[in-house]
Amino acid sequence: MAARGFDAILDECLAALAQGLPLEACLARYPRHADELRPLLSVAQQVRRLPVARPRATAQAAAWQRFYHRSSALRMARPYRSFPWLRPLAIAASVLLALIVAGGGTIYAASKSQPDSFLYPLKLATEDARLWFVFDDKDKARILLDQSETRVEEITGLVDEDKETPGSVLSALRNRTARAIRLLEGESGPEADALRERALQLAAAHEQLLTSLWGDIAASARDDYAEAVATLHNAQLRINGRPGYVLPEDLGGGVTHLSGKATPGSEPSVWLIGGLEVHVGSAAIGGADLAPGRIAEAIVARGSDGLLRVLNLTVTGPAEQPVVITGIVQALEDNVVEVGGHRIALTEDTLSTLKLDLGSNVKITVVGSGDRVVATAVEAAPETGTEPGLLAWEGTTDQPLTDLTSLWEVGGQTFVITPATEIDAQAGDLDRGARVRVEAERQDGQLVAVRVLTLAGEAPDEEDVALEGVFEGVVDGRWQVSGVLVGPAGQAAPVAGTFVKVEGERKGDAMRARRFDSIYVQDGEPLVSVRGVLAATGEDAWRVGFSDVEVSDDTQVSGKPIVGARVQVWGRQTDGAFEAVYIDVLDSAPLPLADSD
Amino acid sequence: MTANGQAARVSSSQTLHEWEMVQRAQKFDQAALTWLYQLYYPKVYNYAFVHLSNVQLAEDVASDVMLKVLESLPGYRLRGVPFAAWVFRIARNRIIDLHRRRKRRGEVDLDAVTTAAEDDNPQGLAEQALDRNEIQAALVHLTEEQRQVIVLKFIEGFDNGSIARVMGRSEGAVKSLQHRALLSLRRLLTAGEA
Numbered sequence: 136m137a138a139r140g141f142d143a144i145l146d147e148c149l150a151a152l153a154q155g156l157p158l159e160a161c162l163a164r165y166p167r168h169a170d171e172l173r174p175l176l177s178v179a180q181q182v183r184r185l186p187v188a189r190p191r192a193t194a195q196a197a198a199w200q201r202f203y204h205r206s207s208a209l210r211m212a213r214p215y216r217s218f219p220w221l222r223p224l225a226i227a228a229s230v231l232l233a234l235i236v237a238g239g240g241t242i243y244a245a246s247k248s249q250p251d252s253f254l255y256p257l258k259l260a261t262e263d264a265r266l267w268f269v270f271d272d273k274d275k276a277r278i279l280l281d282q283s284e285t286r287v288e289e290i291t292g293l294v295d296e297d298k299e300t301p302g303s304v305l306s307a308l309r310n311r312t313a314r315a316i317r318l319l320e321g322e323s324g325p326e327a328d329a330l331r332e333r334a335l336q337l338a339a340a341h342e343q344l345l346t347s348l349w350g351d352i353a354a355s356a357r358d359d360y361a362e363a364v365a366t367l368h369n370a371q372l373r374i375n376g377r378p379g380y381v382l383p384e385d386l387g388g389g390v391t392h393l394s395g396k397a398t399p400g401s402e403p404s405v406w407l408i409g410g411l412e413v414h415v416g417s418a419a420i421g422g423a424d425l426a427p428g429r430i431a432e433a434i435v436a437r438g439s440d441g442l443l444r445v446l447n448l449t450v451t452g453p454a455e456q457p458v459v460i461t462g463i464v465q466a467l468e469d470n471v472v473e474v475g476g477h478r479i480a481l482t483e484d485t486l487s488t489l490k491l492d493l494g495s496n497v498k499i500t501v502v503g504s505g506d507r508v509v510a511t512a513v514e515a516a517p518e519t520g521t522e523p524g525l526l527a528w529e530g531t532t533d534q535p536l537t538d539l540t541s542l543w544e545v546g547g548q549t550f551v552i553t554p555a556t557e558i559d560a561q562a563g564d565l566d567r568g569a570r571v572r573v574e575a576e577r578q579d580g581q582l583v584a585v586r587v588l589t590l591a592g593e594a595p596d597e598e599d600v601a602l603e604g605v606f607e608g609v610v611d612g613r614w615q616v617s618g619v620l621v622g623p624a625g626q627a628a629p630v631a632g633t634f635v636k637v638e639g640e641r642k643g644d645a646m647r648a649r650r651f652d653s654i655y656v657q658d659g660e661p662l663v664s665v666r667g668v669l670a671a672t673g674e675d676a677w678r679v680g681f682s683d684v685e686v687s688d689d690t691q692v693s694g695k696p697i698v699g700a701r702v703q704v705w706g707r708q709t710d711g712a713f714e715a716v717y718i719d720v721l722d723s724a725p726l727p728l729a730d731s732d
Numbered sequence: 733m734t735a736n737g738q739a740a741r742v743s744s745s746q747t748l749h750e751w752e753m754v755q756r757a758q759k760f761d762q763a764a765l766t767w768l769y770q771l772y773y774p775k776v777y778n779y780a781f782v783h784l785s786n787v788q789l790a791e792d793v794a795s796d797v798m799l800k801v802l803e804s805l806p807g808y809r810l811r812g813v814p815f816a817a818w819v820f821r822i823a824r825n826r827i828i829d830l831h832r833r834r835k836r837r838g839e840v841d842l843d844a845v846t847t848a849a850e851d852d853n854p855q856g857l858a859e860q861a862l863d864r865n866e867i868q869a870a871l872v873h874l875t876e877e878q879r880q881v882i883v884l885k886f887i888e889g890f891d892n893g894s895i896a897r898v899m900g901r902s903e904g905a906v907k908s909l910q911h912r913a914l915l916s917l918r919r920l921l922t923a924g925e926a
Binding site: 143 | 790892915918
């Protein structure tokens with residue numbers, strides 16, 4: 136009998152294993168080949184244990200709709216198989232029938248509907264139907280990209296109206312972007328190249344917008360959100376011919392903005408940014424110049440597995456810190472908005488989650504200098520005078536921040552950290568003993584951190600804390616400021632609604648005040664706030680970022696003015712100048728310069 | 733004919749039932765089409781997902797394949813080719829087309845990262861394995877034929893005869909491919925652990 140080949144022996148053992156025979160029993164049949172067989176059979180068993188990937192119910196249902204409609208069309212078309220030209224007519228007839236059933240007015244109304252309308256699915260279906268009659272893939276891709284832009288306008292419209300973003304609009308955004316990219320993959324030539332470039336820019340802008348909206352997304356729409364962000368991110372990688380990808384579950388725990396000094400981690404793809412461990416894998420966009428000691432700004436996804444993965448990375452420096460202006464829109468022209476006397480250009484790259492109107496209270500992040508001042512982001516300003524009020528708290532941490540979903544204590548005050556919390560750790564890592572400023576909103580009795588900022592300079596006494604917030608009234612002889620009890624202040628209580636800064640010590644569940652400043656009374660138009668790095672000081676004027684700020688004997692200053700430190704200025708426009716009422720110097724030393732590479 | 737080959741023949745009541753349902757589906761019988769869809773969409777999705785490692789692409793492939801199956805259904809004749817093998821041949825061709833299109837354009841596959849031939853950097857593989865299921869990440873690095881054999885045999889549960897029909901190869905060639913595929917997979921997984 137001829138000796139059996141190893142391929143056959145392996146196959147026999149694999150069949151035996153599949154029928155439940157133990158591995159050792161298989162090996163015992165062929166002792167001479169046992170060493171060679173063992174690892175292969177073991178791998179085969181590993182593969183057999185690979186969990187089955189289950190399709191999402193929504194995708195399966197959508198595919199079923201396609202399948203079902205196609206089968207109906209085929210069933211109807213069978214007698215007319217010899218007249219294939221009738222097929223488009225049959226489709227046209229179907230659409231016509233739909234129009235008759237639904238009514239032209241309904242279709243028109245649906246075309247104007249928003250994602251929270253019951254007519255919205257009809258709007259999407261009508262958009263899909265439009266593509267049936269477009270036979271050129273480039274034209275189809277162009278229409279799909281237009282539709283993606285419409286989806287994003289719908290999303291910003293919802294955010295602007297403080298409405299939740301439903302999954303349907305996110306799913307439609309994902310679907311249209313993905314289809315456009317795939318259609319373009321089969322196309323070549325200048326027109327296709329231009330469309331690919333447009334698709335790339337849109338995907339980047341739309342991803343940036345969505346990553347700033349995680350906190351605004353309804354819990355029920357989080358899966359659709361994760362899929363949409365993953366699609367937009369992967370689209371950019373794909374168009375650029377880059378390897379790597381992210382999966383929706385990589386974004387299952389939310390998306391956050393993080394900045395801080397970069398330090399190499401335990402493995403080549405692991406870095407610490409501001410003390411938080413992040414994975415910089417092949418799917419990260421940007422950051423080619425990342426090096427130890429550099430300041431990095433990252434958009435980070437928290438996966439369902441708890442790992443933080445970098446989506447986008449920019450290596451920057453403290454000098455590039457933006458200026459943030461908060462106030463009422465005083466003038467609005469074509470692509471220029473005026474707030475507190477600052478004229479700010481709006482460009483195609485401005486990330487806006489707000490429909491700008493005269494009189495609306497906005498927060499604008501600005502970069503530039505001299506005549507060229509450009510808004511990078513526009514959002515609604517927090518309403519400091521009403522619930523939920525915004526509170527800023529400074530204190531010393533007694534524990535490092537290690538995750539983005541945790542309770543974190545700063546100066547004896549507990550804050551809820553979420554992926555929507557922006558983290559700026561450029562002045563130092565979020566370690567034990569760091570001096571930290573937390574801006575938070577009161578929600579359901581808890582303080583939810585909106586922004587965490589490490590402060591530069593020598594940390595004062597651990598017990599020292601400071602608080603900015605709205606004075607709400609006197610409770611049991613103590614002042615209540617944005618929900619925090621302070622007392623005794625040793626002076627007459629201000630008018631309720633006054634925006635105040637209190638410095639003191641934390642004692643148990645209350646704060647003992649040492650110094651109290653009234654910043655402004657919220658009985659009229661709130662002051663304009665400008666936050667940035669102090670670039671120069673003078674007798675009559677300081678420069679904060681690009682903004683000239685007039686100071687006078689009436690200007691209150693908290694902290695020592697240090698060039699290179701961050702300051703928050705409250706003021707008003709008077710005779711064409713921005714006049715400071717209150718200046719809070721946040722850092723007690725200049726921001727550390729990033730190490731050069 | 734081998735035991736596996738015998739299994740591929742229309743001999744079991746299960747296969748006969750399948751053949752009856754397929755015949756009804758060829759006449760666009762609604763119940764039969766529903767059966768066909770519910771049975772094969774998840775299987776094709778799983779098959780595509782293992783190949784592409786991308787939920788969205790796998791969904792699109794599964795949807796496209798089901799439409800192609802539907803459109804090609806009137807032309808299916810039993811003739812010893814199991815229906816499942818016929819469906820998976822369509823799925824395989826769809827995935828190969830997808831890969832070819834990108835390769836022709838000189839693009840690196842978004843989902844498949846790189847192939848083993850192009851990237852034998854164990855460190856890169858190890859990093860990738862950190863994030864994704866180790867085996868699925870390693871499968872990406874096999875040749876297309878090796879991956880087909882592994883997926884069809886150990887994930888979809890096909891016998892050698894059916895795999896041979898899906899791939900258009902002999903059963904002997906399938907066994908040989910199976911051997912080489914397991915060797916490669918073992919080597920990749922070991923490199924990932926290193």
